[in-house]
Amino acid sequence: MLQASKVLQFSPKYLLPRNIRTMASAASRDVQVSVTPSSCLHDEPVQIRAEGLSPNQDVTLYLSMRDTRNVHYISTAHYRADSNGQVDVDTMESLGGSYTGHFPMGLIGTLHPAPSEYKFTRFFKRDVLNPNIVDLSVFDGHLTEEKVCTPECEKALASTKHERHYMGPGVQRIPVRYGKVRGSLFLPAGEGPFPGVVDMFGTAGGLLEYRSAQLASRGIAALSLAFFAYDDLPKTLEEFNISYFEEAVEFLLKHEKVRGPGVGVIGTSKGGDLALSMAAFIPSIIACVTINCYSSPIGVGMRVKDRLYPCLPGHDLQNVCLDNEGAVVIRRDVRDPRKSKESTLPIEQSNAAFLFLVGSDDQNIHSEFYAQLACQQLRSHNYQKWFEVCSYPGAGHLLEPPYSPHCSASFQHTFMLPVRWGGRSKFHILAQEKAWYKMREFLLQHLGCDNNVVKEADCQKVTFLKSNL
Known part of the structure; x- marks a missing residue:
């Protein structure tokens, strides 16, 4: 300990x-x-x-x-x-x-x-x-x-x-090639077992590991999961099959240092609607965190056995505009899932508690609208488990772990133009602090954590020794 x-x-x-x-x-x-x-x-x-x-x-x-x-x-x-x-x-x-x-x-x-x-x-x-x-x-x-x-x-x-x-003392990074699953597993220091999560980002593609590494540094085993443009995965977004994500959860739960019987999932942007799909169709997902995402599949659909949940319709370019710096603002292009019933994910059948983290100044997705819509869906079915929306005034789309540089716009290949993510620097940076602690608290609560090693790793400030630099 x-x-x-x-x-x-x-x-x-x-x-x-x-x-x-x-x-x-x-x-x-x-x-x-x-x-x-x-x-x-x-x-x-x-x-x-x-x-x-x-x-x-x-x-x-x-x-x-x-x-x-x-x-x-x-x-x-x-x-x-x-x-x-x-x-x-x-x-x-x-x-x-x-x-x-x-x-x-x-x-x-x-x-x-x-x-x-x-x-x-x-x-x-x-x-x-x-x-x-x-x-x-x-x-x-x-x-x-x-x-x-x-x-x-x-x-x-x-x-x-x-x-x-990004990685605290004793944290391990393990490359993952398990069946079709590709990614990296980050394990906290100590014997465990630890609460586990699957961690995903959006249409940037590849494998982004920095959030998983930081979660492991705070006592949560995290599988950074790639889903396109990495290793031998498809180079572009293609129709997903829930079996890929089931296999990822299977890998996580089989690991001796991951505490069962359930795990969590975290998803930002496109990763958020993938997280909702996992919560809806994989019973062992018991905690789901989404960050600034749609409440239905976007870009490509999700296949579950013989059924396809198609993606929402493409952008209505009449609702997409350029701001005074030439960045694409998409927020006003609200694609209402209620008009696309076949795309609606049955999240009300989930075993998970839900935490929806949203930036009120998200200029890419009207994320607060979609989070409230998901909660409305749960409420209408008398969902008995925990669900909550945390909205952060002045925060934009790229709500990262604390002290990550705030990016209000960056080049995106979908439009071949810079896309406006939003956020006012001071408000956004403060929101990242609050959202990070809220997310970790939520995960530890709903994944049943009572491990003293995790509690100490979560609150401890680490002392470092001398470098040769």
């Missing part, structure tokens, strides 16, 4: 000491900038401080990070030091830059493509075995992001590095 006070052992090559402070040149030797802790799990907040400045000195804090594709992301914030020459982001307000006002995790949450990058780019983390490396610098004066990114910009007063891990 893990003890909250125990220092966990990590491989030295991945980790940094806590409270590391890197000094700059001799000319600025007294200025220090720090991130505390300097290495942590990705869902943990940090404290950012600068010290040794002149009283009331104007400075720019500059954050820089690269994703798996080497796309450069940055954020800036303008602060004024106090009378002691200190800046504490936890307590002080930003005067400009990527955000304004009091926002302790604003620098990390507002990371966005640098001026040299294509602005409609979504941050993707394909390699979860290694952390995100964040560079933090403090510059004299209030600088624009264009200025701070130029080679001619004056040298930073001080700089430091910060690591954000």
